Amino acid sequence: MASSIRVRATANGDITEVQALIQHPMDSGFVKDSKGSLIPAHFIQELKFECNGKDVFVADWGPAVSKDPYVKFSFKGAKKGDDLKISWTDNKGASDTTTAKIS
Amino acid sequence: MKQRATILLGSAFLALTALAFAATRVVAADKVDPAADAKAFQNYFFQKFPNVKHEDFVNGPYSMNADMKRQWQEKEEFPPYEFALDAGKEMFSTPFKNGKTYADCFPNGGIGIRQNYPYFDENEGKVVTLELALNRCREANGEAPYSYVKDEMASLTAYMAFTSRGKPMDIKIPDDPRALAAFENGKRYFYTRRGQMNFSCASCHVQSPGERIRAETLAPALGILNAMPIYRSEWGGMGTTSRRFITCNSQTRAVPLEPQSDEYRDVEYFLSYVANGLPISGPGARP
Numbered sequence: 001m002a003s004s005i006r007v008r009a010t011a012n013g014d015i016t017e018v019q020a021l022i023q024h025p026m027d028s029g030f031v032k033d034s035k036g037s038l039i040p041a042h043f044i045q046e047l048k049f050e051c052n053g054k055d056v057f058v059a060d061w062g063p064a065v066s067k068d069p070y071v072k073f074s075f076k077g078a079k080k081g082d083d084l085k086i087s088w089t090d091n092k093g094a095s096d097t098t099t100a101k102i103s
Numbered sequence: 104m105k106q107r108a109t110i111l112l113g114s115a116f117l118a119l120t121a122l123a124f125a126a127t128r129v130v131a132a133d134k135v136d137p138a139a140d141a142k143a144f145q146n147y148f149f150q151k152f153p154n155v156k157h158e159d160f161v162n163g164p165y166s167m168n169a170d171m172k173r174q175w176q177e178k179e180e181f182p183p184y185e186f187a188l189d190a191g192k193e194m195f196s197t198p199f200k201n202g203k204t205y206a207d208c209f210p211n212g213g214i215g216i217r218q219n220y221p222y223f224d225e226n227e228g229k230v231v232t233l234e235l236a237l238n239r240c241r242e243a244n245g246e247a248p249y250s251y252v253k254d255e256m257a258s259l260t261a262y263m264a265f266t267s268r269g270k271p272m273d274i275k276i277p278d279d280p281r282a283l284a285a286f287e288n289g290k291r292y293f294y295t296r297r298g299q300m301n302f303s304c305a306s307c308h309v310q311s312p313g314e315r316i317r318a319e320t321l322a323p324a325l326g327i328l329n330a331m332p333i334y335r336s337e338w339g340g341m342g343t344t345s346r347r348f349i350t351c352n353s354q355t356r357a358v359p360l361e362p363q364s365d366e367y368r369d370v371e372y373f374l375s376y377v378a379n380g381l382p383i384s385g386p387g388a389r390p
Contacts, residue, residue: 006185023186067339070181 007100009084016102017074018049018057020086028063043091047071050085051078051102078102135283137276137376140290144377148325152313161329161384163322167313171320175388184261184334184386187341191262194255199244205259208240217260217267218383221372222275223282230285230368233260234343251362252349257332257341257386264331264385272329272383274376289373292366293324298357304370306355319390326378328371330387337390344371 004023009016022044029041041063049057056075078084080102087097148160152167159166165175182188195213198204206212210219220233237259238248249255276282296303307316308324315321331344342350345362348370352359360367 006181008181019181021181021183021185068183068186070183 003098004096005086005088005098007084007086007098009100009102011078011080011082011102014076015074016051016076016078016084018072018084020049020071022047022069022071022088024068024088024090026063026065026067026069030063041091044069044088045091047088048086050087051075051082056084135287137283137286141377141379145325145380147309148312148323152323158382160323161326161378161381163327163330163387163389164313164320166323168320171390178388182334182386183336183388184332184341187258187261187332187334188265188386190255191258191260191265194259195262199241199246201244203244205237205240208236208243213263214266215270217264217385218270218273219275221368221375223277223279223285223372225277225279225282228281229365230289230372232344232363232368232371233263234345235363235368251343251345253338253340253342253346257343257346260332260343261341261386264383267383268385269382271380272326272375272378274372274379276376285369285372286376288366289369289371292370293373298352298355300355300357302355302357304351307351322389324374326381326384328374329378329381330384330389332385333387333389335389341386 006021007018008020009018024044025042026044027039027042029038031039033039043063043065044061047057047059047061047069048055054077056078057071057073059071061069082102084100084102085097086100087095089095145157148155149157152160155166162172162175165172195205206214210216217233220236221230223229224231234251234256237256238251241248249259276286293304296306305324307321308327312321312323328344331347332341333347334341338346343362345367348367349359349362
């Protein structure tokens with residue numbers, strides 16, 4: 001199985017623009033399946049972007065975020081070729097991590 | 104005597120010509136002419152939207168609204184169908200239990216052939232869609248068929264469409280009365296009003312493309328299937344052509360048909376044929 005995280009990070013001068021798409025069901029716990037029973041809550045609780053040993057973006061998420069979330073932000077202080085580490089953990093303890101080169 | 108004969112002959116000739124004219128008129132009204140239909144269909148949209156580039160119609164509502172188009176182009180850098188596309192690629196190259204693959208069932212190994220579907224199968228006497236061909240391929244190789252509506256089927260068709268991107272839709276109607284009847288039946292289904300709202304497919308997608316229906320912008324019928332399968336934000340996932348038809352039926356409060364029923368196959372044949380020449384843009388993303 002391929003990584004659940006897709007990242008694109010581009011440095012433009014001092015500013016690095018990051019786009020990420022994460023594959024996750026993000027079940028809120030309030031939705032019923034076709035049989036009428038509740039689908040248990042299953043959502044990402046923490047999403048973290050690290051660059052050069054520093055956290056550049058940390059999100060504390062809850063059940064309100066949509067399925068397969070898309071994140072876009074920019075930060076200063078990185079250059080082309082630096083590594084950006086992305087990781088998430090969900091309420092069931094599952095997690096995934098990946099590293100992308102800033103281009 | 105001679106004169107009378109001439110008059111008689113003359114009136115007989117007149118009667119004959121009148122008959123001949125009447126006959127040609129009747130034939131003209133009854134003759135199925137897909138090529139003329141497609142031309143008229145395309146010209147209607149080209150004239151209604153003179154500023155839309157012809158190949159842009161396949162982008163549905165985005166061809167109708169500059170603002171939506173900008174947002175979509177930004178989204179295309181990171182398209183929501185990407186996961187399905189990767190899954191489809193993997194599934195397509197994974198052999199069945201008997202060692203055969205999807206590539207064995209299709210011309211050119213299934214790559215770059217989406218623009219030829221649906222086609223009219225002269226042995227069966229019916230229209231065969233890509234989704235149907237995929238499930239038949241699975242069953243022929245001892246695998247269970249997939250749902251026609253979403254998930255695996257949408258992933259597979261997404262990958263096959265992706266390998267055909269940019270190729271012009273190329274649907275053939277063989278010189279077979281059954282093929283012409285299928286085309287005509289699809290056309291009839293498309294223009295027939297049904298359901299509690301008394302809408303036909305054409306009420307929205309021919310009469311009002313670009314208009315708002317609640318928060319949605321209606322897509323033009325021209326090239327609407329070129330983008331299939333689609334990721335719809337409303338669905339929170341992928342959907343096939345079958346899913347699109349079912350959704351349309353239920354939204355106009357009509358009773359949807361079974362996926363891959365004859366009418367759906369015929370309407371897919373009709374809609375794909377009239378979009379001949381426009382590029383495949385699938386998999387697509389829609390609000």
